[in-house]
Amino acid sequence: CCALNRPRAKIAHVYRGTFMHSTQDTTLEIIEDALLGVDTVGKVSHLLHSPKKKKKKNVNDFHALLRCSEFFMPGMVDTHIHAPQYSYTGTAMDLPLLQWLNTYTFPVESRFKDLKFAHRVYTEVVKRTLKNGTTTACYFATIHTDASLLLGKIANDFGQRAFVGKVCMDRNKSDYKETTQECQKETCRFIAELLNKKYPLVKPVVTPRFAPSCTGDLLGQLGAIARKNNLHIQSHISENVDEVKLVKELFPESKSYTDVYHKYNLLTDKTVMAHGCHLTDEELTLFSETGASLSHCPNSNISLCSGLLNVRNVLKHKVKLGLGTDVAGGYSASMLDAVRRTLDTSKVLTIQNPKHQALTFDEVFRLATLGGSQALFLDDQTGNFEVGKDFDALRVNVAPPGGPIDLILCDKPKVGSGALYKGDDRNIVEVFVAGRKVVPFMEPAAE
Ligand SMILES: Nc1nc2[nH]cnc2c(=O)[nH]1
Numbered sequence: 001c002c003a004l005n006r007p008r009a010k011i012a013h014v015y016r017g018t019f020m021h022s023t024q025d026t027t028l029e030i031i032e033d034a035l036l037g038v039d040t041v042g043k044v045s046h047l048l049h050s051p052k053k054k055k056k057k058n059v060n061d062f063h064a065l066l067r068c069s070e071f072f073m074p075g076m077v078d079t080h081i082h083a084p085q086y087s088y089t090g091t092a093m094d095l096p097l098l099q100w101l102n103t104y105t106f107p108v109e110s111r112f113k114d115l116k117f118a119h120r121v122y123t124e125v126v127k128r129t130l131k132n133g134t135t136t137a138c139y140f141a142t143i144h145t146d147a148s149l150l151l152g153k154i155a156n157d158f159g160q161r162a163f164v165g166k167v168c169m170d171r172n173k174s175d176y177k178e179t180t181q182e183c184q185k186e187t188c189r190f191i192a193e194l195l196n197k198k199y200p201l202v203k204p205v206v207t208p209r210f211a212p213s214c215t216g217d218l219l220g221q222l223g224a225i226a227r228k229n230n231l232h233i234q235s236h237i238s239e240n241v242d243e244v245k246l247v248k249e250l251f252p253e254s255k256s257y258t259d260v261y262h263k264y265n266l267l268t269d270k271t272v273m274a275h276g277c278h279l280t281d282e283e284l285t286l287f288s289e290t291g292a293s294l295s296h297c298p299n300s301n302i303s304l305c306s307g308l309l310n311v312r313n314v315l316k317h318k319v320k321l322g323l324g325t326d327v328a329g330g331y332s333a334s335m336l337d338a339v340r341r342t343l344d345t346s347k348v349l350t351i352q353n354p355k356h357q358a359l360t361f362d363e364v365f366r367l368a369t370l371g372g373s374q375a376l377f378l379d380d381q382t383g384n385f386e387v388g389k390d391f392d393a394l395r396v397n398v399a400p401p402g403g404p405i406d407l408i409l410c411d412k413p414k415v416g417s418g419a420l421y422k423g424d425d426r427n428i429v430e431v432f433v434a435g436r437k438v439v440p441f442m443e444p445a446a447e
C-alpha cells in the first residue's frame, strides 16, 4: 500500500529461499521457496510466496539462492542495552540493583570521560551485537556528551540502526552526575550535534536514567525537550522492589512510579521503559493509554534477582513490548539469549501458577523482531519483510561447518525454533541493515 505512493526504486538484489517473519495477523509465518527483492534504497520491493516458473531460464539468473539449511529472518531489535557496561559484562552479578549501581556501574561509567576508552568499548559492543543479529539497538551511553556522540558515530560507521541516549542524572551519592542545568544544556547539545550528523539510521533518545537519580525539575525539563523536538524517550521503571520503595519516598506526591514519569510528560508513544517487573495493573493501563512501551530484560531481571515480568499480563493490557539484553545487568549481549530467557521466565511463572499461559516460541520470536520495532515506534521501517520496509535481515545457516548444531531430525517447520534455541553467532552468517550487508563487517570508511 504505502509503497505505491513512492516512485519505485530499481531492484538491486533478489534472494530465493525460506523466509520466517511475524506480521500483525500471524505470529510466525514461514514462507518456503520465496523470492524477496531488495531495491537500490535497501527496501523490500517484493515478497512472492510461490514464484511462478519462468519460461525463460535467464529471468531469475540474478537471484542469490539460499542453501536448504539456511533461512532469512528479520534482524532482532535490542530495545534496552547499556553500551558502556559491555566492558564488565558477566563480572558483577552478586548484588541487587541499587547496590550494584553504586558498587560497579557508576565507577565504570565515570571512565567514559576518556574518549579513547569509550572508543574501544563502543567499537566492541557494536560489533558484538551486530554479529549476534541485533540490527537495531536502543543504547544508553553515559553522562558524557562527547563519548555519547562517539557511540553514535561508531554505530553509523558499522551500519547498525540505533537510538543513542546521553544519560541524565542530577542526583547521586557519588560524583557521577551533573547539575540540573548541565543535564539540560548537554542534552540539547547532544541532540543538536547528533541530528546535525545526518546519520540515516542513528537517532538521539532523551534519557533520564531513572526517577531515583533525577530531580523532578530535571524530569520536567527532559519531558519538555522530548516534546519540543518530537523525540524518543527511554528510562527504567519498577525493576526491583527497593527501587519502587525509594521512588515512593522521593516522590511522595505521585500515585505510583508510572505516575511520576506521566506527570513530567515522559510517557508518550515514543517512550520505552525497561523492566516494569513490579507494575500494577493500574500502571499498565496508563502505559496502554499513553502508548508507552516496555522492554523486557529477562537475563538482567534474573541475574540481579529483580523479579519476573509477567509478559502475558502486559500483552493482555495491550502494552507494546520488546526484548532487551540490558547489558550488563544481563550478562549476555545476544538477543538469542533474551529470547531463551523470555521463554524460561514465562515457564517459571507457569510452574508457580499452572493457570498462567506460558508464551510460545512463535510469540517470543515476534517480540524479538516485530515487537521490538513496535516498542521503538519503528514498525513502519523495520520488524518484518513487508513490502516497503527496510531490509533488516539475518541469513541463518542452521548447520554451518564447525557450528553448534547437529542436524539430525530435520523437521522443516521446526528448524527455525531449533536454530534459535541452540544457535549462536556462528549460525548468523550474514546480517543486513537497510539492505546493506553489515556482517561480515564492512571496511570502515576512510576518514
Ligand atoms: N539494570 C539497570 N537498571 C538501572 N536502573 C538505573 N540504572 C540502571 C542500569 O544501569 N541498569
Ligand SMILES: [Zn+2]
Pocket (backbone or CB within 6 Å): 080, 082, 236, 274, 326, 329
Ligand atoms: Zn538498564
